[in-house]
Amino acid sequence: MSSNWREKRRASAVAEIKDVARQLLVKGGPSAVSLRAISREMGMTPSALYRYFPSLDALVAGVRSDLFQELGEVTTAARDSLPGADPLPRLLAMARAFRAWGLEHRAEFGLMLGPPPPGVEGGPDQDEPDYAPACVGVSFLGEIAELDRRGALRTPPVELIEDRLAPGLREYLSGQEGLELPVIFAFLAAWARLYGIIAMEIFGHMAWAVTDSGALFETELINFAQQLSGNDYDGS
Known part of the structure; x- marks a missing residue:
């Protein structure tokens, strides 16, 4: 039995375990995701899962x-659907794709x-170089x-930015060759703003005031674009 075959078999098992975990998440929420539930769905013993993931933390990660x-x-595809565009x-296409997903x-x-x-016990390690949320944000930073x-x-x-933010962003800046502090500030402010309004809608925190959250998002998106660019961009 070749090592290549074993690697493919292991990769297939890992992918199936993660797929089952995602299905349980969608059907029953975060509390439904457990090693016992996954093993039951797959017809395995819980101990067998430890051959592939050392803990529930590792599986969720x-x-x-x-x-x-x-x-x-998804967001990169939205960006690339407008080749040559400003x-x-x-x-805005990326932000809309982010919200839709x-x-x-x-x-x-x-x-x-x-x-x-x-x-x-916790979320992903933000000190890791491949910290996933940051990797998603990088495509926004590029634009x-x-x-x-x-x-x-x-x-x-x-x-103003240097006095207030430079010390706290110095390490991040060191890894962004060729980008000045104002660009990093614009990116972080934009990312927080877009994520904030999208998360509030998805988690149901705007229903008390807004019946058409899509209209609110589009209005905020145009406002965001105008403030970012300083012109009367209408979103078209």
């Missing part, structure tokens, strides 16, 4: 990483960006950097 990769592919339309996959969104499931290269990015005075 694997599922979460796959979901961020899926979301990243950065603003591409950014989240609304279609609410349970998965909660696992990725909400509190950890019962029995799981904001392109806005800056075209002289179309509006930011606060650099002195």
Whole structure:
């Protein structure tokens, strides 16, 4: 039996385990995801799962990483559907794709960006170089950097940003060769703003005030684009 065959068989088993975990998440929420439940669905003993994942934490981390990769592919595809377009339309297409994916996959969104499931100690390590949420955000950073290269990015005075943010962003800046602090600030502010309104909608925190959350999102998106660029961009 070749090592290549064993590796393929193991990879297939790992993928199936993560697929079952995702199905349980969608059907029953985070509390439904457990090694015992997964093993029952797969006709395995719980101890057999430890051949593939050392703990529930590791399994959830694997599922979460796959979901961020899926979301990243969706937002990147939205960006690439507008080849040659200005950065603003591409950014807005990515934001709309991000929201659409989240609304279609609410349970998965909660696992990725909400509190950890019962029995799981915490989320992904933000110090890791391949920290998945940051990897998704990098595609947004690229378009904001392109806005800056075209002289179309509006930011606060650099002195204000440096005085307040430079010490806390120095390490992150060191890994972003060629990008100035105002661009990083614009990206982080945009990411927090977009994620905030999308998460509030998906987690149901806007229903008390808004009956048409899509209209609110589109209005905020145009407002965001106008403030980012300093022009009267209408979102078309």
